[in-house]
Amino acid sequence: GQNIDQPTEMTATEGAIVQINCTYQTSGFNGLFWYQQHAGEAPTFLSYNVLDGLEEKGRFSSFLSRSKGYSYLLLKELQMKDSASYLCAVTDSNYQLIWGAGTKLIIKP
Amino acid sequence: IAGITQAPTSQILAAGRRMTLRCTQDMRHNAMYWYRQDLGLGLRLIHYSNTAGTTGKGEVPDGYSVSRANTDDFPLTLASAVPSQTSVYFCASSGGTGGSYNEQFFGPGTRLTVL
Numbered sequence: 449g450q451n452i453d454q455p456t457e458m459t460a461t462e463g464a465i466v467q468i469n470c471t472y473q474t475s476g477f478n479g480l481f482w483y484q485q486h487a488g489e490a491p492t493f494l495s496y497n498v499l500d501g502l503e504e505k506g507r508f509s510s511f512l513s514r515s516k517g518y519s520y521l522l523l524k525e526l527q528m529k530d531s532a533s534y535l536c537a538v539t540d541s542n543y544q545l546i547w548g549a550g551t552k553l554i555i556k557p
Numbered sequence: 558i559a560g561i562t563q564a565p566t567s568q569i570l571a572a573g574r575r576m577t578l579r580c581t582q583d584m585r586h587n588a589m590y591w592y593r594q595d596l597g598l599g600l601r602l603i604h605y606s607n608t609a610g611t612t613g614k615g616e617v618p619d620g621y622s623v624s625r626a627n628t629d630d631f632p633l634t635l636a637s638a639v640p641s642q643t644s645v646y647f648c649a650s651s652g653g654t655g656g657s658y659n660e661q662f663f664g665p666g667t668r669l670t671v672l
Contacts, residue, residue: 452599481660490647490663491600535599539659544615547592547599 450474452548454536459554460526468521468534468551476541482510482521483535485550491535495521523553531555560584561664563648569670570638578633578667580648588651589631590661591615591623593644600647606631638671645669 452472460466472480479498483491497503497512497519509522521534533550540546561582570576582589587608592600602615606625620642622634631650635642645668649661 456597479659490665492663493660496660537600543659544602544605545600545659545661547601549597549599 450540450546452536452538452546454534454548454551456549457552457554459556460523462526462528462555462557464526465522465524466526466553468523468536468553470519470521470536470548472517472519472536472538472546472548474538474540474546477514478539478541478543480510480512480519480539481537481545482519483537485533485535487532494534526555528555528557561648561650561662563646563664563667565667566665567668567670569672570635572639572671573637576635576638576669578635578646578648578669580631580633580664581629582631582648582650582662582664583629584650584652584662585628586650586652586662587628588659589625590649590651591621591631591633592647592649593617593642594647594666595644603633603646638669640671643669643671 454470482494485491495510502511507524512519533552535550536548537545564579590605591603604623606612609628647666648664651659651661
């Protein structure tokens with residue numbers, strides 16, 4: 449079966465750095481997405497990785513290792529507005545997105 | 558319209574009633590999707606459409622039907638609602654299919670409660 453694992457919840461302090469991990473087992477791999485979802489709102493796109501390595505976009509970075517079936521999202525200089533759920537999703541061999549359950553990130557002052 | 562709209566925003570429905578959730582996009586995207594999101598579970602695909610005139614079943618299609626008469630609209634119908642269909646429903650679209658980069662854009666969601 450297809451499976452994507454992420455921690456259910458994480459807590460971090462404003463101004464700090466946090467790393468959210470995602471491991472996946474899917475039928476094929478055609479890219480990995482990270483989305484952000486604030487409570488009561490729709491998911492919004494954060495990053496995309498299809499090749500191994502680190503993609504940096506401002507305070508957010510995403511890393512991919514295809515051989516390990518592993519990705520992480522790194523958030524730097526945390527702000528209160530970063531409190532949200534972070535969803536990992538993998539494009540499988542049929543080009544359908546398989547979604548993880550999401551990681552709820554709580555930022556404390 | 559800018560992006561994807563969904564209607565209604567929320568709805569309380571009696572079990573056994575028929576309900577259609579509406580979704581419209583103005584980005585001329587080929588592919589559209591319907592997901593449900595339940596607490597503790599990831600987004601689960603109900604139905605999708607790769608292009609106007611075609612539809613396909615996702616992970617949890619039972620009790621739902623869709624149609625794609627044109628590029629812009631992708632309604633989701635619950636023929637006879639049951640309490641287990643209480644959920645938040647998201648419509649999404651993407652520019653193409655068959656390619657690895659397939660960023661999906663989401664509508665604001667419909668919160669449905671079936672009593």
